[in-house]
Amino acid sequence: MSNRRDFLKTSLLATSALALPRLSRAAASVSGTVAGGVGARVVSTWDFGVPANQAAWAVLGKGGKPLDAVETGVLIPEADLHNHSVGRAGYPDRDGKVTLDASIMDGDGRCGAVAALEHIGHPIKVARKVMEDTPHVLLVGDGALEFALQEGFTRENLLTPESEHAWREWLKQARYTPVANSENIDYHRSLQPLGMPGGKNNHDTIGMLAVDANGRLAGACTTSGMAWKMHGRVGDSPIIGAGLYVDNDVGGATSTGVGEEVIRNAGSFLVVELMRQGRSPQEACEEAVRRIVKKRPDGAKELQVGFLALRRDGECGAYAIQKGFTFAVCDIHKQDRLLASPSVYQTTYT
């Protein structure tokens, strides 16, 4: 019975995914759970997860390692000059400096990360070098840059004319409101006078998780962080256990949204531990979001956090505070599926 229910659920999702116009949130079916048991799979956050997954799949689908797959996948948004929330062309901090955060983790527990890294367009590659070539987990700021240059990375100017223009607009009022993407149109409109970019992708992170046919996992998470943040601010993405956590015995989790809330709740570690205790990926994401909401006197109505989880059998789940969090799923059956996550608030908050 339960198998049939799962089958029906999967079929419905597959059907709606087939009908899904690429990058159209309005048409996306709202469902966090995608059943596992299909072998290798890659999942990642937001619309830009679709092309990133495809790049990861080119590695994983051929029997490559999950670690190589996730690194390859997130290079796509890191290199995308139209993407102002990940890698090159990311929006700067309030001083006009582009500082990037990234982490990578293998399901065997090895991990590496960089935070507040300037001048290097592919922080995920530096994070992997930290993991493989140093005895440390996290390098920050000038030390991370020094290490990257020693490793042969090229120093670049990451502030594009578009990002600089957006920053100069923001400077006119210079008010920082720590909010992140949701689908709430009025909400985005209300951000524009504050200099926050309105509409889609105002501030997002790519978190990617991959599992191979043997249940081995890896994850990567990379971002330019919250636009107009204080110089030196570090979000959840490079913090192992906050923005990313992976364990071959259980599964992996990653997050997006206001990083401070995720750090306070050790978000991704919490999701993995809840799965270890028997919760499904969907239930685990829901509980982690609920904890954040519960601690906020205002019910977290003004912020977005989303979690994405992948269990070692391939089942995945997602949940967010605000409507509008999308995630991409890629496996042997379909390589450009984009789904809308369920959320605490289903209607527009004004």
Ligand code: ASP
């Ligand atoms: N989590 C990221 C940060 O706080 C931002 C985001 O995902 O929107 O740096």
